[in-house]
Amino acid sequence: MSRPAPVAGRLPGTDATASVRPPDASTAGSPRTAAPRLRAPRGAVTAADGLLLVDKPSGPTSHDVVAAVRRLAATRRVGHAGTLDPMATGLLVLGVGRATRLLTHLVGADKTYEATVRLGQETATEDAQGEVTASVGCPAPASQPGGEAGLVRRLDDALRALTGEIMQVPSAVSAIKVDGVRAYARVRSGQEVDLPARAVSIRALTRRGDPRPARAGDGTDVVDVDLHVDCSSGTYVRALARDLGAALGCGAHLTALRRTRVGPFDVGEAATLDALGARVEADAATARPQGLDVLSMAAAARRCFASVELTADEARALGHGQTLPASLLDRARPPERPVACAAPAPEGGEVGGRGPGDYELGDHGPGGRGVTAGFAPDGAVVALLVREGPRARPVTVLAPA
Numbered sequence: 001m002s003r004p005a006p007v008a009g010r011l012p013g014t015d016a017t018a019s020v021r022p023p024d025a026s027t028a029g030s031p032r033t034a035a036p037r038l039r040a041p042r043g044a045v046t047a048a049d050g051l052l053l054v055d056k057p058s059g060p061t062s063h064d065v066v067a068a069v070r071r072l073a074a075t076r077r078v079g080h081a082g083t084l085d086p087m088a089t090g091l092l093v094l095g096v097g098r099a100t101r102l103l104t105h106l107v108g109a110d111k112t113y114e115a116t117v118r119l120g121q122e123t124a125t126e127d128a129q130g131e132v133t134a135s136v137g138c139p140a141p142a143s144q145p146g147g148e149a150g151l152v153r154r155l156d157d158a159l160r161a162l163t164g165e166i167m168q169v170p171s172a173v174s175a176i177k178v179d180g181v182r183a184y185a186r187v188r189s190g191q192e193v194d195l196p197a198r199a200v201s202i203r204a205l206t207r208r209g210d211p212r213p214a215r216a217g218d219g220t221d222v223v224d225v226d227l228h229v230d231c232s233s234g235t236y237v238r239a240l241a242r243d244l245g246a247a248l249g250c251g252a253h254l255t256a257l258r259r260t261r262v263g264p265f266d267v268g269e270a271a272t273l274d275a276l277g278a279r280v281e282a283d284a285a286t287a288r289p290q291g292l293d294v295l296s297m298a299a300a301a302r303r304c305f306a307s308v309e310l311t312a313d314e315a316r317a318l319g320h321g322q323t324l325p326a327s328l329l330d331r332a333r334p335p336e337r338p339v340a341c342a343a344p345a346p347e348g349g350e351v352g353g354r355g356p357g358d359y360e361l362g363d364h365g366p367g368g369r370g371v372t373a374g375f376a377p378d379g380a381v382v383a384l385l386v387r388e389g390p391r392a393r394p395v396t397v398l399a400p401a
Helices: 062-073 097-103 147-161 183-188 237-248 273-284 297-304 312-319 326-331
Strands: 050-056 078-080 089-096 111-119 121-123 132-135 164-168 198-207 212-215 221-231 252-262 306-309 372-375 381-388 391-397
Touching: 050 062, 050 097, 050 273, 050 297, 062 078, 062 089, 062 273, 078 097, 089 097, 097 297, 111 237, 147 198, 147 221, 147 237, 164 237, 221 237, 237 252, 297 372, 297 381, 306 326, 312 372, 312 381, 312 391, 326 381, 326 391
Parallel strands: 089 252, 121 252, 306 372
Antiparallel strands: 050 089, 078 089, 111 221, 111 252, 121 132, 164 198, 198 221, 212 221, 372 381, 381 391
16 A cells, blocks of 8 residues: 555535644644644534443544534534554544543543554654655565565564553654653654653554555655554553664654454444534434434443442432442443553553552452442442442442432
């Protein structure tokens, strides 16, 4: 696949043509240019509390999508469980209303991506948005030492070396703060940024198909490789592309990225902004509008967390933020789709490991520190609990008494 050119034409949900933009401050990336505002109809009534799965198009920032959903949901109380760079497409998990309280516990969930890496060129941003800084090229697979089989063998060896528990140096144009200033801002001002490596988990890093010869815009012979990436939160796929190129001795950068999974949520369940807008307009035309359709908080909680059915007295106590005997967690049922997750991400970065006070959403069972959702007799989710010694403590109260 050749290097993506600026996208000419209408972006889904926009009122003007636009080109792919580099990441901005909100998406842990490099500076960006102005782009058209996403157009979205306003919901006739405020949406219910819940999660919304959006298939983000290439071009808008994640915060552009949040702004559009605020109109669709007729509320400003909308947040996301992890951004995507403007160039990237795929799954954004958004919280509406009180469900924004769930996002803290989802932002660190494992993620899956489909990526395309270009071998033979490096860029300033480690993706297709930046200027080419090195162009040594990469001969066509058939012209490589050992032919295509030799390239495939070296490529697969390099991918295996980047799989597992690794120490990764984040991209210099990330939103990680260095002495209170975003790394990308320091790069923009001409400063050199040296970020320390941090632990990430690459559970799968494999080829999707054979490497393909291509030609870059400047005429350089390059090779494109499609990858499947299953990783912990805090992983920079751009950095994986950079390190793959370094291992092969030819340099590389990311040319395409699509997120297909966040924890238990799959992009196949997501809707485009155009589809959501059409639903909202159709709903507004009815005699009794219901508002933007979302995944209810109860359904989302049962999917993500272990669940325990509470008595009325237990639900009332948790609604007041009180602790309860930890023995009630022994009644918990496992989640419908367990979430592998570390602690909530710090500001400006993503999760890179656990500390003494961290907990994991999938760490269930007697003595475990996993998150458990407590449900009132009427089926409403009251609070998210963790085990602390002999007590079950509500870490997030979702239905205050």
